[in-house]
Amino acid sequence: MVESAPLPETFSELLGLEGFGVAGEFLAGLLAAGLVGTFVLLNTAVAGPWAKRKITASFTDRISVNRVGPWGLGTIIVDSVRLLSKELIIPEGADRPAYDLAPLVLAGSALLGFAVIPMGNGIQVADPEVGLAYVFAVASIASLGLVMAGYSSNNKYSFLGGLRAVAQNLAYEIPLVLTGASVVLFAGSLQMSEIVAAQQETLLQLGPVAIPAWFAVLNPFAFALFVVANLAEVGRNPFDIPEAPTEIVAGYQTEYSSVYFVLFYLGEFIHIFLGGALIATLFLGGPAGPVLPGIVWFTIKIWAVFLFxxxxxxxxxxxxxxxxxxIGWKGLLVLSFANLILTAVIVGVVGV
Incomplete structure (x- = not known):
């Protein structure tokens, strides 16, 4: 159980906003959302222009960005200015406003998902009883943004990318939700703080080493299924079909440039970190960990998923x-149903 109150209540108490009624609650919620949003955007700012290149270069034995600033960190600022200052080109025949809204839908849907993720003791914007269902619901809105981008661009390659995105998301969202449901059976709740609290006990004590009762340890099969389905949802190899450059240029984002392209790029990385946040919360004990503060452990876990x-x-x-x-319909879907049934039997018989 999370000991501290959610961030809006903390801000409301610290700033004395209780007496302002709904306006005070709104301001406290806005401050909490701004703090969490800043944390997410800072991570994506480091991951996109810099860490992605450094990690890929290490894997492929190449030299990465190293010219601007120490270790090439200045590339983050340089690339941001470069991309944002480019000319915004709108293709002839584009269907507006769908073309304009698509990048916002993609990036916004992922940011909304972080509202219910417990990142540390009290570092959570909201903690509704249907928290996990909320995350799946808002994250799935991204599919709408991909379809809007592909259809509205007046480009056949973009349209193919949009169709592929729909097919892929349909094939892998269902296994993702079903595998998440198996965690709900173990925890007995959809509330994110309760799911984290259910993993706080010690499963096994081996001398000075305590093995926690994380759901990744209790059900490694579900953990593996969720990681694979998440890989497809965020469009990473071998599942980057909606934007396959050798076949359809860049898919749904082919006709986007300047700030619109930045929003697509940003949305992609926010979704990767949201997937990491879900994996950490559902299977890796959330922000739990020894010695270090919870927010540090949470950050380490989501970056571990990003590295993967x-x-x-x-x-x-x-x-x-x-x-x-x-793979999605005949493989992962069947396995996720089998995992759900097996988990229900174990919970019903053993009474976990």
């Missing part, structure tokens, strides 16, 4: 679209 996605991007070959759909 970058390894997959560098090491795994892309599958064909027909293989991708077959």
């Amino acid at each position: 996605t970058q390894w997959a991007r560098s090491a795994l070959p892309r599958v064909r679209i027909d293989q991708l759909i077959e």
Whole structure:
């Protein structure tokens, strides 16, 4: 159980906003959302222009960005200015405003998901009883943004990318939700703080080493299924079919430039970190960890997931679209149903 109150209540108490009614609650919520949003955006700012290149270069034995600032960190600022200052080109025949809204939908849907993620003791914007269902619901809105971008761009390659995105998300969202449901059976709640609290006990004590009762340890099969399905949801190899450059240029984002392209790029990395946050919360004890503060452990865990996605991007070959759909519908879906049934039997018989 999370000991401290959620961030809005903390801000309301610290700033004395209780007496301002709804306006005070709104301001406290806005401050909390701004703090969490800043944390997420800072991580994506480091990951996108800099860490992605450094990690990929290490995997492929190449030299990465190293000219601007120490270790090339200045590239973050340089690339931001470069991309934002480019000319925004709108293709002829684009369907506005769908073309304009698509990048905002993609980036915004992922940011909304972080509202219910417990990042540390009291570092959480909200903690509704249907927290996990909320995350899956808002994250799935991204599919709408991809379809809007592909359809509205008046480009056949973009349209193909949008269609592939729909097919892929349908094939892998269901296994993702079903595997998440198996965690709910163990925890007995959809509330994110309760799911984290259910993993705080010690499963096994081996001398000075305590093995925690994380759901990744209790059900490694579900953990593996969720990681693979998440890899498909965030579009990393071998599942980057919606934007396969060798086949459809860049898919749904082919006709986007300047700030619109930045928003797509940003949305992609926010979704990767949201996937990491879900994996950490559902299977790795959330912000739990020894010695260090919870927010530090949470950050380490989401970056570990990001490192895995970058390894997959560098090491795994892309599958064909027909293989991708077959893996989702005939493989992952069947296995996720089997995992759900097996988990229900174990919980019912053993009474975990």
